Amino acid sequence: MKNTSPLSQIYLDANATTPVLPQAAAAAVNSMKVLFGNPSSSHITGLKAKDLMEQTRANARKVIGADTGNVIFTSGATEGIQTAIISALVEAKKSLDSDKQYSLLYGATEHKAVPESLKHWNQILGINADIKAIPVDGMGNLDKQFIEQEAPSALMICTMAVNNETGVYQDLLALEQVIRHANKHIFWMVDCVQALGKTPLNLAETTIDYAPFSGHKLYAPKGIGFVYIRQSAPFTPIIAGGGQESGLRSGTENLPGMAAINVIFEMLLNEQDSVFASLDTLRGYQTQLVNTLNTAFPEVVYNHSVENSVPTTINFAISGFSSKEIMDLFDAANIRVSSGSACSSKVTRSFVLDAMGLPAWQSESAIRLSFGPAITQTEVDQACQRITSAAKALTHSCMILDNGEIDEKQPLNGLVQLRFGSNCTWVYADQQSKQAFIIDPLPELNDRLDTLLQCQQLELVAVIDTHGHADHQSGRTFLADKHLPTQQTDALGWPQACLQHSQLQYIEIGHQWLVKVATPGHTDDSMTLLLCSPFKDKNDIKQQCQFAFCGDTVLMGSLGRTNFDSSSATDMFSSLKLIHSLIGSDTLICASHDYNNEFTTHLSAECQRNPLLRNTLNGQLDVYEFEKLKADLDSHLCDQTGSEIMCGALTDSQLAGQAIVEYNHQSLNYALANDEVTLIDIREPHEYALQHTEDSSENVPLTRLVQFIQQQQQQKHRKWVLVCRSGSRSFVAAQAMHRLGFDNVAHLKGGYALSS
The missing domain is CATH 3.90.1150.10 (Aspartate Aminotransferase, domain 1)
Structure with a gap:
């Protein structure tokens, strides 16, 4: 299998790292072949190496405007940050007042290397200062009033010249005035990693004490960086040994890295001879x-x-x-x-x-x-x-509209799972009748759902919530007002103009029925919606049922919580038995939440890992025992809530991953040539269309995996190999299928990313 995309790479992630410029790479290679001497050696080869090192240091000074102070070569910005923090805190510790509480300040948008290093050395050195984040405004600017208030009792302040995520730069001169007015003696580090080559620097004219830099952010190799230290700033070596770098940083110097970064410096200094x-x-x-x-x-x-x-x-x-x-x-x-x-x-x-x-x-x-x-x-x-x-x-793939030109859109037929975070919205479309319904719509997906309906020219039959959601708002009102303005419904969107059969209410979509079943427990208004072919009576439903939209009654790996004010474990006990009697053990359940990327489940799979559910359905528990055990299960929620209201308690033992067979490209090519293996490309249609491959894979988008699983219920022993861009989606999809009985499912490790 070979990726045959003719497109060359366009690399637009330079804030993470950059390729090494050919000129810089050539300089590094030359230093390894010709100028390979140890700069600490006194013979001619060593002297030439030392001359290159000092040329590089001199150019670094010119680039950052540091005619005074020290410039020390490091392995990169993280080492420079450690150097600055250790140097400042070792000096600060000498004059601490035991009766005074001190602080360490850093910008709230700093690279994580800064606050994590502050925490680490604050503890190691026993300073025990309060570590405080300086707030920023909506533009990313540091709160100067906060600095004015906190700097007088602070030992160190760490800010950025340019933010690595947003590119926002700070006004260093304005910051300097605020910082030095509040505390002339506070040690000040400025992370200059993203500033190099992108904004002018003149560090010697400032009172910045420390400024780390990294080469690989500007076309030099990884493993080379440097740190500026103001002339009057304290310094403590963090690497002791042979006394290299005049005793400031021991260890044999990285001469190839210096040779490479020197080329970058020369380009920054000589615009006419630069590719910048x-x-x-x-x-x-x-x-x-x-x-x-x-x-x-x-x-x-x-x-x-x-x-x-x-x-x-x-x-x-x-x-x-x-x-x-x-x-x-x-x-x-x-x-x-x-x-x-x-x-x-x-x-x-x-x-x-x-x-x-x-x-x-x-x-x-x-x-x-x-x-x-x-x-x-x-x-x-x-x-x-x-x-x-x-x-x-x-x-x-109808994810955005194109001036209403919809003739060549990929037709949608069947079930689609859309997600926002751990929340799930389900869309079912019947291509023949051009009808659709939506279950548990999320407001964050309103535009996409609206676009999908328009693009596919679908008539929305119903938009329904399975229960009143405690953790998020519903998007139902927006969609109903736009597509079903005259439809009369109950509070959750179930149409009043529904049909009835065997004491069950239902609506029609094409030749299918969507059946409403009251299943209180998680909330008092919880219901389950069953998508079925027409049936004779209730006993016939499980043979005709394709999907059960259970909301949060049955979750992958757990049961919905029953400790809300509107919850009832007693009602859930009855509802679980009712659901089981209607859908049996193998009907796919489509929940409102997917906390662990499992997509779908059925009662048979859940009973294997959930003793509470298993013993409820097999009759080993009565309602009183269920209530007690359910309360114990819900007690695990207190450790999982965080900023999100969890709708069911999950445990590690319940969610243990399955061992999935992994192919590499060589073994997969062999299997495709010599075995009955079916390749399933699970990328979305737009990805599939942009990057074709030579293989004869079938495209099953991950958003339609649940539909695919339902269609292949009789093919569980077939050899499937799932593939995606990087191997991450194919792995979790293969785990989901394996858990549901697809015992020959495998995936391509590394995906198409490693195929070229």
Whole structure:
């Protein structure tokens, strides 16, 4: 299997790291081949190496405006931060007053390396100062009044020159006036990593004590950086040994790294011989990209202002789309961007944007597009063309509208699962009748749901909540007002003009019935909606039922909580037995929440890992025992709530992952050639359309995985191999299928990302 996308990579994640410039790489190689001597050696080879090191140091001084003070080479910014913090705190500790409480200040939008280092060394050195975050306003500017109030009792203050997520820069001169007016003796560190080459620096003319820098953010190799230390600032070496760097930082010097970063310095100092664009040119590139985003995505919102940010960073969000969806879309177009900071993993929202007070959806949907000063007009033009193409691909799968031109849209038929965070919305469309219903609509998805209905030319039959939600608002009113303005319903959206059979109410969608079943317990208004083929009586439902929308009554890995004011464990006991009698053990359950990326479940799978449910359905528990055990289960919620109201208690033992067979590209190619393996590409249609492959894979978007699972209930022993962009989605999808009895499901580790 080979990825045959003809598109070259457009790299727009320079704030995370940059490629090494060919000139810098050549200098590093030359230093390893020719100038390979140890700068501490006194022979000619060593002297030449030392001369290169001192040339690099001299150029570093010129670039940052530091004709005085020390410039010490480091392994990168993190080491520079440690150097600054240790030096400041060791000195501060000498004059502490035991009767006074001190503080350490840092900007709320600082890189995590700063507050984590402050916490670490504050504890190790036994200073025990209060560590306080300096608030920022909606523009990302530090609160100067807070600094005025807190700086007099602070030992150290840490700020940034340029923020790594938003590109917002601080007015260092204005900050200096505030800081030094409040406390002339406070030690001041400024993280200058993102400032190098993007904004002028003249550090010697300031009272900044420490300023760390990193080479790999500006086309030098990883592993080389430097730290500026003001002439009068205290210094404590953090690495002792052979006395290199005049005893300031021991260890054999990284000469190849210095040779490489020296090339960068020379380009910054000699504009005529540089591949770096001017700041005005970079601002023009930023404007071109912003204009393209505005045209391609009319719902785009920017998370910072151009007025106080460097020209090489654009941080934006697109209403109705998560950051991962946009990253996957751009990746399919071979554009590399990131969601917030690339220095941390498994981050679902941006703490930087949270600190700026931006709405939660912007923080959760943030995309950082960043480029370096060596970017070219050709690359910017290509990026704009691909952004436009990516947006058009979204129209094919009806995620955005394209002037009402819907003739070539991919038709939707069956069930779609849309998510925002852990919340689930379910859409069912019947292509033949052009009808649809929506269950548990989320307000964050209103625009996407509205677009989907319009794009697919679907008639909305009903929009229903399975219960009154305690953890979020419903989007039902918006959709009902727009698409069903005259429909009379109850409080949850169930139509009054419904039909009745076997004492059950139902509505028709195409040739299917959506049946309402009252199942109180989680809340007193909870109901279960069953999508079935027409049935003769209640005993016939389980044979005809395809999906059971249980809301929060049955969750993947748990049962809905019953400790709300409107809850009743007694009622839930009866409701669980009723649901089981109607749908049996293998009907797919579509819950309102998916806390662990499991997509769907059925009672058979839940009973295997949930003793409370199993013993309830097999009759081993009476209602009183159920109530007691359910209260114990709900007691686990106190440790899980955080900022989100959890609707069911989950335990690690219940959610143990399954061992999934993993293919690499070599073993998968062998299996495709010699075995009966079916390849399933689970990327979304717009990704699939943007990046074709030579294989004969079937496209089953992850949003339609539940529909696929239902259709393949009789094919559980078939050999499936799931594949996506990076292997992360295919892995969780394979786990979900395996848990539901698909015993030959596997996935491609590393996905298409490792295929080229």
